[in-house]
Amino acid sequence: MAGYRDLLRTPGVGRIIAAQLTARFPNGMTSLAILLHVEQVTGSYGAAGIVLAAASVGQAVSGPVTSRWMGVWGIRRVLTLTTTVCAAAVLILALVPMGLPGYIVFGLLAGLSTPPVQSAVRTIYPKLVTSRQLTPLFSLDASLQEIIWIFAPVVITIVATQVGTVTGLLLIVVFLVGGGAWLIASPEVGRVRIPRSRRAFGRVLARPVVLLATITGFLLIGACAAIEAGVVATFGHGGLEAGLVLAIFSVGSLAGGLSFGHIPIGRWAMARRFAIVAVGITATIFSLSFWWLSASLFVAGIGIAPALAVMFAMTSASVKFSETAEAYGWISTGQLIGAAAGSAVAGFLIDGVGPVGAYWAGAIFATVGVIVATTCVRGFPDLRGRDVSPIPDTEPVTTIT
Known part of the structure; x- marks a missing residue:
């Protein structure tokens, strides 16, 4: 913890972390708020699911695009534009009565304009x-x-x-605008200029490290999404136990990230950390009692944040600075698709065999992640003793001969 205290004393670090967490707080609220609001207005969970799917598709599509824009127009301009449009779309969803097509359009717009905060701060x-x-x-x-x-x-x-679903959506707007303004106004955001990438859009995915980070992110978040669906199905939407188990899952990740953050990252780091997730998730299939699930998912959570840290560090060390924002955008898209896939597969299995099917789905996602990380171990960089900063962009230099 002394190392983290020193890190947070570095000028600007604490401010950027606090500002970006505030700006990203709506990420954990928007999906649920849209689901509850549209269901209340239309009386249909099916309609609410369609609107939520539109928002998720918008997020998945926009991630790499808006992240790449930051190298063209600057971080502040892109964050300002996307925050403004996203806040306006959520505001309309909250205050303007409309039919299902209207909710779909503005749900999609809210997803498309989701501010690329993660890509910005990691750059x-x-x-x-x-x-x-x-x-x-x-x-x-x-x-x-x-x-x-x-x-x-x-x-x-x-x-x-x-209080009401309208108030819930308005609260999201407050966090979007307040957190976004705090981040945009931070001096560090204005000082960093991302060079314009000279490579075609999407070419960064041809880099094996970025592709591996995207695939492993898809599998990791897919496993987590399946588990979340399974926990809700086990204890019910209104069950206090479901919230407690998922909170313990997250606390395990928090503990793992803080405990293992100082460990150097070698080629086998992803496989080892993914294996912790797989072992914990696989253990859940043996019992669905509150205490067993809490203990198993705490163990699984210990590997999640450290695995994500490997993805971020190996990407940073393997691409040019001008490509980092787009690379992180693709990784975020992979994680969003993983969340959708994990939830969908778990949902079908819950309907077919009961809640235990979701835990099987999570175990399969996690096990495949371990297999990918193990068989592709040579594709992961050895960062022990290495500078994990992005590769500097170079310009042609005219010489006189």
Whole structure:
């Protein structure tokens, strides 16, 4: 913890972490708020699911695009534009009565305009700290984001059910605008200029490291999404136990990230950390009791933030600075698709064989992740003793001969 205290004393680090967590807080609220609001207005969970799917598709499509825009127009301009449009779309969803097509359109717009905060801050981090501090900073970032998933769903559920779904959506707008303005106004955001990438859009995925980070992110978040569906199906939507088990899952991730953040990242780091997730998730299939699931998922959670930290660090060390934002955008898209796939597969299995089917789905996603990380181990960089800052962009130099 002394190392993290020193890290947070570095000028600008604490401010950027706090601002980006506030700006990203709606990530843990929006899906649930839209689901509850549209269901209340239309009386149909099916309609609400369609609107939520439109928002998710929008997010998946926009991630790499808006992230790449930051190298063209600058971080502040892109964050300002997307925050404004996203806040306006959510505001319309909250205040304007409309039919299902209207909710779909504005749900899609809200997804398309989701501010690329993660891509922005992970591109800024290498400019704030030394190369020795960068890996612990990625680990700290991955750990602290669990705060969002512990508290945001609880906050929005209480507000939406006790006060109203319109108030819940308005609360999201407050976080979007307030957190976004705080981040945009931060001096560090204005000081970092991402060079324009000279490679065609999508070419960064041809880099094996970026592709591996995207695939493993898809599998990791797919496993987590399946488990979340299984926990809700086990204890019911209104069950206090479901919220407690998922909170323990996130606390395990927070503990793992803070505990392992200082460990150097070798080629086998992803396989080892994914194996912890797989062991914990696989253990859930043996009993669906509250205490067994809590213990198993705490163990599984220990590997999640450290695995995410590997993805961020290996991407940073393997691409040019001009490509980092787009690379992180593709990784985020892979994780969003993984969340959708994990939830969908778990849903079908819950309907077919009961809640245990979701835990089987999670175990399969996690096991495949271990297999990918093991068989492709040579594709993971050995970052022990290496500078994990992005590769500098170079310009042709005219010489006189």
